[in-house]
Amino acid sequence: MTTPEHPAQHTDIRLATAADVPAVRAVTDAAYHHYIERIGRVPSPMEADHEADVAAGFVYVTGDPVVGLLVLVPRPYEGRLLLESIAVHPDAAGQGVGRRLLTFADDHARALGLIEIRLYTNALMWENQKIYPRYGYEFVERRVDGPYDRIHYRKRLQDR
Structure with a gap:
């Protein structure tokens, strides 16, 4: 179904259901697991309440x-x-999944009438600092949030 929140060009991206929670957990864990040693702790997306996020x-x-x-x-x-959070299973890396997800985020924000997207990444996840x-x-600030040293970014949206 095409709605303002789900534009036609994103038919391959859908709202998760309760049945997707195990897959959401598995993909998140696979995507972030290799950072544990580098940052010295479990990345926050791995500790998220996936069930609550899906339900919301x-x-x-x-x-x-x-x-x-x-x-x-x-x-x-x-x-x-x-x-x-954005997560792509390592087995799907390099196939444009991340690009499609980021484009969906832009279009979703516009459909909701929002003018900006904010995100953050751990300061030790330097690959992300090249991607975003x-x-x-654009870089906003570096800030320590609890046990996490984060780089905060924003993207200001304009109508296309």
Whole structure:
């Protein structure tokens, strides 16, 4: 079904259901596990309450079986969408899954009438610091949030 929240060009990306929770957990764990040793702790997406995020309507998945996902938290009172997590299973790396998910996030934010997307990444996940600027994200700040040293980014959206 095509709705403003689910534009036709993203028919391969859908809202996750309760049945997807094990796959959401598995893809997230596979995507983030290799960072544990580097950052010295479990990355926060691996500790997320996936069941609650799915129930709240924040999780979008792609693939059958699921190979990628986004956790998108609308913050309309701030005029922005928080891209809380993006994960692509390592077996699907290099196939454009991440690019499609990031494009979906842009279109989803626009459909909700939001003007900005915010995200953050661990300062030791340096690969991400190379990726996000290529997709229009700009550095906002580096900030310690609890036990995590994070780089915060934003992308200001304009109508296409």
